[in-house]
Amino acid sequence: MxxxxxxxxxxxxxxxxxxxxxxxxxxxxxxxxxxxxxxxxxxxxxxxxxxxxxxxxxxxxxxxxxxxxxxxxxxxxxxxxxxxxxxxxxCESRLDNVVYRMGIAPSRRGARQLVSHRHITVNGEIVNIPSYRLRAGDVIGVREKSKSLSVIQSALENSNNVYEWISWNSEKKEGTFVSIPSRIQIPExxxxxxxxxxxxx
The missing domain is CATH 1.10.1050.10 (Ribosomal protein S4/S9, N-terminal domain)
Structure with a gap:
């Protein structure tokens, strides 16, 4: 890759x-x-x-x-x-970017690694393509076996970012790509x- x-x-x-x-x-x-x-x-x-x-x-x-x-x-x-x-x-709809935005990883580079190593699911199915394009309503989660990984737990504990176009359920360790963000919602x-x-x- x-x-x-x-x-x-x-x-x-x-x-x-x-x-x-x-x-x-x-x-x-x-x-x-x-x-x-x-x-x-x-x-x-x-x-x-x-x-x-x-x-x-x-x-x-x-x-x-x-x-x-x-x-x-x-x-x-x-x-x-x-x-x-x-x-x-x-760019914002890429899977690795959304994993980073959700706080599952501390950086986009870290998010790309989590996706490549099969720790992330989309709508219940494992997806290992960082550039995978998400659509509104897709549910992104941490694979059951990976929920105890220290790198993921640490990232989630230190994450305090909130985006209107993403929802996050901390108990299930999964979130929803609610909608494609408008330009004003993209902080870059x-x-x-x-x-x-x-x-x-």
Whole structure:
């Protein structure tokens, strides 16, 4: 399964925000990486550079590689609605993202691992495809044998995120993907219009 496995803090510093979650290294050095650190003079970015960075930020945030992201953009383009908003909705509808949003895993990378290792069910059936696209009404749960895993229990104990488009039953350790979120409900700091402009060139 293809995924980014490189340094996370360096990428977070590149974009100037902790896109992979809490990061002590980023907090200490929240300036772009490079040999001259914070003293390096950085010229004004071109329009293309800004658009490219926004696309890369979205890809790293959701853990999606280029070909898959491009396919999602083409699907968003052929769908009804605003292309950029639909693109983010497709990203949010991925199984690994929803597992992370529900608090079952502390990060999207951790959520992807739980899904791949067959710890997660969708409507009672084990699904081990992180990119599986959920539909409104789907029930996502922790497999019975996996409910006692310390990594899952720890993540749930430390989770305090609440999303209007997701419901969670802590006793059953399962939740419902109530609806596809609107753009205003998606908390990620991504300017999707720049991504649309980049791919439309």
């Amino acid at each position: 293809a995924r980014y496995t490189g340094p996370k803090s360096k990428i977070a510093r590149k974009f100037g925000e902790a896109i992979f979650g809490d990061d002590k290294s980023f907090e200490k050095r929240n300036y772009p990486p490079g040999q001259h650190g914070n003293n390096r003079r950085r010229g004004k970015k071109s329009e293309y550079a800004i658009q490219l960075m926004e696309k890369q930020k979205a890809k790293y945030t959701y853990g999606i590689l280029e070909r898959q992201f491009r396919n999602m953009f083409e699907k968003a383009t052929s769908s009804q609605g605003i292309t950029g908003e639909v693109l983010l909705q497709l 700091n991504i300017n999707e219009q720049f991504i649309v402009e980049l791919y439309s060139k």
